[in-house]
Amino acid sequence: MYSIGPDLNASPQSPGIKLxxxxxxxxxxxxxxxxxxxxxxxxxxxxxxxxCLFCPLSHRLARTNEVQLRVNLPAILEAEIQARKKAGKLPRMVFLNTTTDLFQPIGALLALTHEVIRILLSEGIDVAFQSRGLVPEGFGELFSSFPGKVHAQVSLFAMRRDLARLYEPGAPDPLERLESIRRLAKWGVDVRGRIEPLIPFISDTAGHMDELLRHFRSAGVQRVTAAYLILRPQILDRLQEILPAAHFHLIKGSFRGQAWQKEGIYSQVRLLPQSTRTQGFERLRAAARRADMAVSICACHDPISGEFCWDQEPAANDARASGQLDLFSRK
Structure with missing residues (x-):
């Protein structure tokens, strides 16, 4: 377990990372x-x-070895909240964070995250996040003070350590993430599981799904969200560079015949055939019934059959687009 600390030079989990x-x-x-x-x-x-091999941020980090901390964010956030309160435009829920994982073992990042979440919760704003990291004990008092106001999705790709180490090499062990789920639930967090990404023939078999759901259920999770792999050119290059040939050819072959689609202003994406996704989600729903769990399909990754991932009802907002590369989106 790692602790919250204010030192910007706190050592991250992966060597060579520049803060x-x-x-x-x-x-x-x-x-x-x-x-x-x-x-x-x-x-x-x-x-x-x-x-993680399936994440667009891994490609950026491979070039720069840099994690950028937005150190003046708390002051800017407090000022914008006060302005929005006066204008009657305070959001009901805020999502953290599309350009990093909040719970990397980096002391300065954890301290900044804690302060930002504290500011939002103290103003009555719900907070939602997705993470493959471990939420430290230092967040327990804060989260426990606002039961039901924090909404978390903790992601697992595989329980098999060889697969986890291959596809998400710097992320915590899956069993440790299950313990993090238990802590979050103890603190009154609305926590659910996230199975991402499903990869044909590698992580979307019935046996693989049964195993993941069984472990989620053992941690007290009653609902999971799932999403299939989406390819970007830089992700395809990274998969070819790092994966064993058998894995790479299985993945590349699964996307055969699928055209690249322009998404946003940054890159192109390639989706798996709809039939592949539909059949895989049918297997997942069957596994969820066996586990007595609820399952939803992420609409961001499957616009045809997907659903809304959170309980928050969609509402209009007027913030401008940021132009940030998104850790989670199809952009």
């Missing part, structure tokens, strides 16, 4: 993902040391 302090002009950003509609987004940092 950089940057300042921002504004705190609130307009959501990009379909599942974030009705919320505003606050990005505490940019860059992630977990190195």
């Amino acid at each position: 950089t302090a940057v300042e921002v002009e504004r705190a609130f950003e307009r959501p990009i993902r379909k599942c974030q509609q009705g919320m505003l987004v606050v990005n505490v940092a940019a860059g992630c040391s977990f190195g």
Whole structure:
């Protein structure tokens, strides 16, 4: 377990990661993902040391080895909250964070995250986040003081350690993440599981799904959200560079015949065939019935059959788009 600390030079989990302090002009950003509609987004940092092969941020980090901390964010956030309160435009829920994983073992990032969440909760704003990291005990008092106001999705890819180490090499062990789920639930957090990404023939078999759901259930999770792998050119290159040939050819072959689609202003994406996703989700729903759990499909990754990931009802907001590369979106 790691602790919260204010030192910007606290050592991250992965060696060679450079921490950089940057300042921002504004705190609130307009959501990009379909599942974030009705919320505003606050990005505490940019860059992630977990190195997950399916994440676009891993490609950026491989070039820069940098995690940027937005050190003036608390002051900017407090000022924007007061302005929005006067204008009657205070958001009901804020999503943290689309450009990093909040709970990397980096002391300065954890301290900044704690302060930003404290500010939001103290103003009556719900907080939502997704993470593959471990939420430290230092967040327990804060979260326990606002039961039902914090909404978390903790992601697992595989329980098999060889698969987890291959595809998400810097992320905590899956069993440790299950313990983090138990802590969050103890603190009154609305916590659910997230199965992401499902990869044909590698992580979308019935046996694999049964195993994941069984472990989620053992941690007290009653509901999970799932999403299939989405390819970007830089992700495809990274998969080819790092994966064993058998894994890479299975993945590449699963996308055969699927055209690249332009998304946003940054890159192209390629979706799996709809039939592949539909059949996989049918297996997942069957596994969820066996486990007596509820399952939803992330609409951001599956616009046809997907659903809203959170309980927050979508509502209009007026924040401008940020232009940030999104850790979670299809952009």
